[in-house]
Amino acid sequence: MxxxxxxxxxxxxxxISELSDKRLLIVTGKGGVGxxxxxxxxxxxxxxxxxxxxVCEVNAKERVTGLLGKAEVGPEVTSIEDxxxxxxxxxxxxxxxxxxxxxxxxxxxxxxFENRLVRYFLRFIxxxxxxxxxGKILFHLKEKKPDGTFRFDRIxxxxxxxGHAITFLSVPQVILDTVPPGALAxxxxxxRDLLVDPKVxxxxxxxxxxxxxxxxxxxxxxxxxxRVRLTPQLVVLNGYIPRRFGPAELAAGLADEVREVxxxxxxxxxxxxxxxxxxxxxxxxxxxxxxLFLPAFGRGAVEExxxxxxxxxxxx
Amino acid sequence: MTSPLRKALEGSSVLVTVGSGGVGxxxxxxxxxxxxxxxxxxxxxxxxxxxxxxxxxxxxSALGNTEARIPDATFAAAGLGPQAPMHAMMxxxxxxxxxxxxxxxxxxxxxxxxxxxxxxxxxxxxxxxxEYVAMEKLCELRAERDYPLVVLDTPPTAHxxxxxxxxxxxxxxxxNDAAKWLLTPALAAGKVGLRLFNLGGSYVAKTIARFTGxxxxxxxxxxxxxxxxxxxGFRERAHETRALLEAPTTSxxxxxGPMPERLDEAIFFHxxxxxxxxxxxxxxxxxxxxxxxxALWPQVARLPQELLRKFEKTLKENxxxxxxxxxxxxxxxxxxAPTPLVLVPRFERDVHDLRMLWExxxxxxxxxxxxxxxxxx
Numbered sequence: 085m086x087x088x089x090x091x092x093x094x095x096x097x098x099x100i101s102e103l104s105d106k107r108l109l110i111v112t113g114k115g116g117v118g119x120x121x122x123x124x125x126x127x128x129x130x131x132x133x134x135x136x137x138x139v140c141e142v143n144a145k146e147r148v149t150g151l152l153g154k155a156e157v158g159p160e161v162t163s164i165e166d167x168x169x170x171x172x173x174x175x176x177x178x179x180x181x182x183x184x185x186x187x188x189x190x191x192x193x194x195x196x197f198e199n200r201l202v203r204y205f206l207r208f209i210x211x212x213x214x215x216x217x218x219g220k221i222l223f224h225l226k227e228k229k230p231d232g233t234f235r236f237d238r239i240x241x242x243x244x245x246x247g248h249a250i251t252f253l254s255v256p257q258v259i260l261d262t263v264p265p266g267a268l269a270x271x272x273x274x275x276r277d278l279l280v281d282p283k284v285x286x287x288x289x290x291x292x293x294x295x296x297x298x299x300x301x302x303x304x305x306x307x308x309x310x311r312v313r314l315t316p317q318l319v320v321l322n323g324y325i326p327r328r329f330g331p332a333e334l335a336a337g338l339a340d341e342v343r344e345v346x347x348x349x350x351x352x353x354x355x356x357x358x359x360x361x362x363x364x365x366x367x368x369x370x371x372x373x374x375x376l377f378l379p380a381f382g383r384g385a386v387e388e389x390x391x392x393x394x395x396x397x398x399x400x
Numbered sequence: 401m402t403s404p405l406r407k408a409l410e411g412s413s414v415l416v417t418v419g420s421g422g423v424g425x426x427x428x429x430x431x432x433x434x435x436x437x438x439x440x441x442x443x444x445x446x447x448x449x450x451x452x453x454x455x456x457x458x459x460x461s462a463l464g465n466t467e468a469r470i471p472d473a474t475f476a477a478a479g480l481g482p483q484a485p486m487h488a489m490m491x492x493x494x495x496x497x498x499x500x501x502x503x504x505x506x507x508x509x510x511x512x513x514x515x516x517x518x519x520x521x522x523x524x525x526x527x528x529x530x531e532y533v534a535m536e537k538l539c540e541l542r543a544e545r546d547y548p549l550v551v552l553d554t555p556p557t558a559h560x561x562x563x564x565x566x567x568x569x570x571x572x573x574x575x576n577d578a579a580k581w582l583l584t585p586a587l588a589a590g591k592v593g594l595r596l597f598n599l600g601g602s603y604v605a606k607t608i609a610r611f612t613g614x615x616x617x618x619x620x621x622x623x624x625x626x627x628x629x630x631x632x633g634f635r636e637r638a639h640e641t642r643a644l645l646e647a648p649t650t651s652x653x654x655x656x657g658p659m660p661e662r663l664d665e666a667i668f669f670h671x672x673x674x675x676x677x678x679x680x681x682x683x684x685x686x687x688x689x690x691x692x693x694x695a696l697w698p699q700v701a702r703l704p705q706e707l708l709r710k711f712e713k714t715l716k717e718n719x720x721x722x723x724x725x726x727x728x729x730x731x732x733x734x735x736x737a738p739t740p741l742v743l744v745p746r747f748e749r750d751v752h753d754l755r756m757l758w759e760x761x762x763x764x765x766x767x768x769x770x771x772x773x774x775x776x777x
Contacts, residue, residue: 114421114422115420115421115422116420116421116422116423116657116659116661116662117422145664147661245421261517294750295749295750296750297422328710328713328714329710333707333710336707338703339699341693341695341696341699342696342699342700342703342711345696345700345711345714345715345718346710346711346714348748349714351748352748355749377716377717377720377721379720381660
């Protein structure tokens with residue numbers, strides 16, 4: 085259980101140790117488990133520690149900036165607060181940037197890539213769209229300022245949900261398997277190497293305290309390991325409900341409908357605990373983020389969750 | 401009041417459940433098929449990727465791409481006695497695609513198509529290809545079998561449009577003007593990718609080759625040439641699919657959860673279905689939290705202090721969830737009027753056996769209703 089820590093002014097605890105030395109944090113899990121909220125919280129916590137942090141959404145309906153109480157930023161990397169940048173990657177813009185990087189000249193891009201025939205071709209190249217999206221993320225990971233330091237200390241990716249995440253993250257390998265040598269294959273190689281490097285990249289799996297989401301998390305973990313050679317570092321169990329009523333309290337002379345309230349709560353708490361125990365079989369630390377009961381799901385919720393990512397409070 | 405789903409089930413031969421992933425779409429599909437069988441209408445539920453335990457309880461564990469009848473003993477064990485047979489099948493995407501090619505392609509082209517890397521991409525990775533084969537299978541089942549009701553559970557889509565667009569998108573992919581321009585002279589000359597190689601020396605082709613390597617262009621031309629004979633079949637099927645989806649005997653059931661981000665998607669999806677003039681029988685809102693009965697508060701107030709604090713906290717949390725859901729449901733009702741809403745409560749455990757499907761069906765059928773629903777309706 086995560087115990088609320090006393091609030092300290094200007095001294096932020098570091099992002100939990102499993103993630104603290106990683107530069108690329110990829111957050112994934114089943115749809116609807118809270119990936120976006122957790123990505124926003126992780127990025128916020130990272131930025132507050134003084135790390136220049138970029139948070140990326142991938143071809144999604146933009147939500148991170150809204151959760152942080154900021155205006156939408158779209159496909160341009162935009163500073164949204166101290167040490168924090170956001171971007172919502174879109175394939176068309178990423179494709180254009182990538183093509184320009186290879187071709188160097190805008191005029192060539194327009195002549196070639198805006199050609200209908202060429203557009204048609206590009207649709208045929210398997211996974212090209214995912215590759216340019218991933219390519220843009222990894223480009224920013226390598227990007228340096230004129231003084232030789234990295235532009236971003238850390239990038240947090242709100243990755244697509246389960247099935248799409250596997251497709252997305254295995255794209256460099258798929259390209260390598262499909263496309264003969266060329267510029268595309270060369271890029272796919274360095275991308276894959278960076279993704280599977282455990283010194284650089286950490287994968288965070290998000291789950292919910294229910295049977296099916298936990299099953300899916302266990303399956304996703306195995307699939308990522310086997311198919312993408314990515315090893316997850318941390319599991320986040322979101323919406324954890326701690327036990328509240330003791331057996332003696334339930335036994336006391338309560339009216340049936342009152343006892344039912346307590347019993348239903350304990351059933352949910354048991355399910356939370358059972359989920360935690362099952363997730364622990366992965367051999368990874370499981371961070372518990374308690375279920376929040378807030379009137380609106382926005383900045384306040386993200387702040388609350390961000391405190392869960394403090395170093396000393398990762399569950400053993 | 402007659403439940404909108406009861407009406408749809410009686411009047412339809414095809415029901416399609418749609419919605420984003422993780423909202424219980426498969427459960428609703430299986431529930432509808434079960435209810436049909438119980439009421440005496442033989443049914444088949446076609447699912448894409450059911451949770452393991454639901455699959456097991458439907459007897460789907462050992463099955464490939466074919467329908468299986470759910471044994472009487474399985475029903476009996478759940479205390480149910482259906483009046484008509486219920487079948488279930490799990491759709492294997494890759495296999496359905498392969499069968500499609502095997503059925504449609506001339507014998508000398510089959511192997512060539514099945515073995516190219518572009519085919520692998522088309523059948524597995526191309527956006528919309530899952531949706532396409534689901535539609536393909538539906539048409540095949542309608543044409544070749546005689547189930548009074550087929551319930552199709554659509555793949556969890558990242559993009560709502562994929563499912564509606566799939567047939568025309570695949571067609572466009574294989575048979576658009578650009579492809580024709582590239583291939584027509586080659587077809588006429590009986591040579592592979594003639595135009596492509598006329599293009600080979602050109603500025604455009606050289607530029608593309610810088611990305612993909614020249615070999616890719618050659619392989620692509622081969623693939624296009626081999627598959628081009630199938631386009632006529634694809635086009636026909638796309639029209640058939642469209643006609644089937646628009647038929648008065650086909651109804652859509654939109655499934656959603658009550659949380660805000662799911663509702664936005666559901667509203668968006670509903671708009672799309674309406675724009676496409678498809679019949680939406682109902683929106684099923686799954687896993688709704690029930691409100692706290694008023695009578696509980698004074699009862700709790702009499703408890704000793706420590707217990708009172710715990711109960712009040714619990715009731716407040718429950719009330720919070722119920723209020724949030726009710727607010728969302730009101731918004732959904734307004735945005736999607738006049739499409740009726742059917743509310744299913746959050747059960748304590750996941751629904752994955754026939755008994756729980758039956759329990760769920762009581763809400764879909766209108767035998768049982770949630771308090772939230774009564775207040776609003």
